[in-house]
Amino acid sequence: MRIFLPFYYLFYSRLKSNISRIAWIFTYIIPIFIVSYLSNIEFIFTFLLIFSIYFTYEIGYIYNDCEVIKKEINPTLRLKKEDIQYYEKYKLIIYSIRILFLSIIIGIIYLSYPYYINPVFYTLGGILFLYIIHNSIRNHWNILSYSLLNFFRYFAFFSFIEQDVFFCFLLWIIYPLCVTIEFSSKSRFYTSNYIKIPNFDRFRVFYYILLVFISFPLCIIIFNKYTIIFLILSFYFALYRLLSFFLIAKKYRNT
Structure with missing residues (x-):
């Protein structure tokens, strides 16, 4: 029954270790x-937004792990055999209950924060549409569908609120671009012939330090809410990646 709970499937199938769960808090929630x-978006609404996004995202995860693998030659198996059997037996109930819970959250948003309902619909609808494309x-x-999925999971809602292309571009640079570069270095893509990343942790440190150096003059030239957010997030991710890198290096030195 726990598969019906929000975030359970995320932790069960993707974030299995405590370290990965802590990292998720620092790289997504914060x-x-x-x-x-x-x-200036309300604190409670942000919780509801995150819940609705991950409820939607987990539907994509479940479909990918239980349905898409049937069409693949060498699929990535994230679930045990008994999990797949449980899914096959109760999949209609699983999707129905998850859609019901998602509808309740959307209903709460509609009643409590009606001015956000359209951006929420666009965000959740975009995630479902992109997941269908990505899994097909x-x-x-x-590479493109992966980049767009990450953008919608992180920052699409804020882009729909502001309706500013420049802000949308800055938000894409902050996180989706970084993980897209990493994703495109996988051997199954032709881009791996040109993108070589021997050490992902070191690459992330370099990437965000570079963003800090870009965000400073940009904020001086164009001083507004968008560049301030870009500057603060660049500093935040650079600090997080630096600390993570040194902690990992220290761990290996002590082993």
Whole structure:
């Protein structure tokens, strides 16, 4: 029955270790609250937004792990055999209950924060649409769908609120671009011939330090809410990646 609970499937299938769960808090939850705070968005609504996004995202995860693998030659198996059997037996109930819970959250948002309902619909609808596309193809276009999925999971809502292309671009640079570069270095993509990343932790440190150096003059030239958010998030991720890198290096030195 726990598969019906929000975030359970995320932790069960993706974030299995305590370290990965802590990292998720620092790389997702905190940045979302930072952007919400700087955008004067209510604290409670941000919780509801995160719940609705991950309820939607987990539907994509479940479909990918239980349905898409049937079409693949060498699928990535994230679930045990008994989990797949449970899914096959109760999949209609699983999807129905999850859609019901998601509808309740959307209903709460509609009643309590009606001015946010359209951006929420666009965000959740975009995630479902992109997941259908992402799970339907297995070629180089997955790089684009992966990048867009990450953007919608992180920052699409704020882009729909502001309706500013420049702000949208800055938010994409902050996180989705970084993970897209990493994703495109996988051997199954032709881009791996040009993108070589021997050490992902070191690459992330370099990436965010570079963003800090870019965000400073940008904030001086164009001083507004968008560049301030870009500057703060660049500093935040740079600090987080630096600390993570040194902690990992210290761990290996002590072993």
